[in-house]
Amino acid sequence: MAKHVSVENLSIIFGRPKAQKEALKLIEEGLSASEIRKITGATVANKKVSFEIEPDELFVIVGLSGSGKSTFIRALNLLNTPTSGDIKINGKSLLELSKKELREYRRKDVSMVFQHFGLLSHRSVLENIEYPLEVQGIPKDERRKKALQVIEQVGLKGWGESLPSELSGGMQQRVGLARALVNDPELLLMDEPYSALDPLIRREMQNELLTLDDSFERTIVFITHDMNEAFRIGDRIALLKDAEVVQIGTPLEFFKNPANDYVIDFIADVDKSRVLKARNVMHRVKNMIHVKASAKEARDLMRATESEFLFVVGDQKKYLGYIDKEALKGKSAQSLETYIQPDENIITRNMYLSEALKVMSDSIYDVAVLDQMGQLRGALTSDEIITALSE
Template identity: 70%
Template sequence: MAKQVTVENLSVLFGSDKAKEQALKMIDEGYSVGDIREETGVTVANMNVNFDIQPDELFVIVGLSGSGKSTFIRTLNLLNKPTRGDIKINGESLLGLSKEALRSYRRKDVSMVFQHFGLLSHRSVLENVEYPLEIQKVNKKERIEKSRAALEQVGLKDWENSMPSELSGGMRQRVGLARALVNDPELLLMDEPYSALDPLIRREMQNELLNLDDSSERTIVFITHDMNEAFRIGDRIALMRDAEVVQIGTPLDFFKNPANDYVKDFIADVDKSRILKARNIMRKPLNVVTLDMTAKQARTKMEDTQSEYAFVVNEDKEYLGFIVAQDLEKSEARSLKKFLKEDHHVLRRNTYLSDALKALQSSTYDVAVLDKKQHLRGVISNDEIIAALAE
């Protein structure tokens, strides 16, 4: 299961203990980060940060250099300690973990990808990816199997015997990602992983990340200073400025209701039609039935949700098609199989809205939005797409 992260009133300060105490008081009195530094010499890197990251979410933190992004992500695996406040993973306080539990959390549950790859130059690609498993004392055979699978996931299957120096920047970053994926972490932390790459490779890597995320049960926290990148990949985004979160929301929230002029400026250069995807505006459908329901149960569900039709999934939540209330009228059928209609549009959740619009044309029903595994993730209507692009 992917992890839920709860950040509660988190402040991270750098300085001597005594000075930090004074700085915390100044925070409570409403002084700015600049004033606090001048008065106490303390750097306030994160100030009163509060938010939740949902399981499975691709959560992006964006902000200018020095705004506190790396400090935050490093606090998520306790490379930094909160000066005040707490972080909870699936409801459990990180600060309360025993040494042993913390070690296990770092080794098994969470992985981190860095901007500057951090590969070991004297080790081959495969040996680099094996490294985290080596530390966990996993046996050689299993290490190699898992590392090969991770390399395949990032498209580097044929490079396992190469040395890092023989690879391009994009390929090195892929090795870094494979190394982070090798223990199949439920929480993946990525600190500006693509900032050192040129724009074309960067875009390719963003698409690959979306694709990878589409087929996994994993929470991802991704840091960038590029708003276009943030909006291209983020389900939700937190914009940081001077240690604080200025705004948090979906890309559409930012376009619709920018919190202030700073946010407006920040998103001024973003091209909405090249950013917004089906996943950004889809809704959770209420009118969902499973194929093994009786016609009567399905009718009740549609009545309860005031729908004339319903989406049909199997027990694994895979989307199968839809049924129409009219067809089921008075039927006593034990299964929905014979009513199933399969001949209508579906959308992949990473489809750009501009492309979705072309595909849907004038469909009047809600359309199912699916991930790579054909799971029903949400629904969307033609009108909603038009409205989102027009705003």
């Protein structure tokens, strides 16, 4: 299960204990980080940060250099300790973990990917990936098996025996990702993982991350200073400025309701049609029915949802096709299976809107939006796309 993260009034201050204390007081008086620094000499790196990250969400934190992004993400595995406030993982405060619990949390529940890869240069790719399992004392056979699995997931099959120095930057970061995935973390922390890479490789890695995210239940916290990157991959985004959160929302919400001029400036260079994806705009599906339901249940649902057709799914919401009103008229067979029509108009949730629009062509109905596993995640109309792009 993916983790739920709750950040409550978190402040992190660097400096001497006395200066920290003074700074905390000044935070309460409403002074800014830079004012507090002038008065006390302490650095307020996070100031009263509060938000929740939902399980399975890909949550992005974006902000300029020095805005407090790394300080924040390092608090999620307690490499930085909150000066005040709290962080709860699935309802349990990190500050209340015993030493043993904290060790377990770091080994099993959470992993981190760093900007500069952080690979061990004298070890092979596979040995690097296995490292977290080795630290846990997992037997050699078992950890090799797991490492071979994840090396394939990140597209590095066949490179296991190479040394990191023999790999390109993009490939080295894939190793970094594999090493972070090897213990199946429920919370994955990524601190500017792609910032050192060329734009094209970077794009490719972003898309791969989205695909990977589709195939696992996992909460991801991703840090970047690039708004395009933030919007391209984030389900939701928090914009940090001078240690504080300026705005939190979905990419669409940022475009629709930028909180202030700073946000407007920040998103000015973002090209909507190149960042917004089906997942950002789709709506929840109400007219969905399980294939094992009866024709009567299908008709009732159509009436209740005022729909001309239903999306039919199997177990785990696997999308099977649609069934329309006409096909069910006068029918009362037990299973819907025989009435399902295969659907050729399908959108994947990581498709850009411009691409999705082409797939929809002239369909006036909702079009199914699927994830990588073929599960029905939502639906889209061409109106929704056009509105999103034009707003």
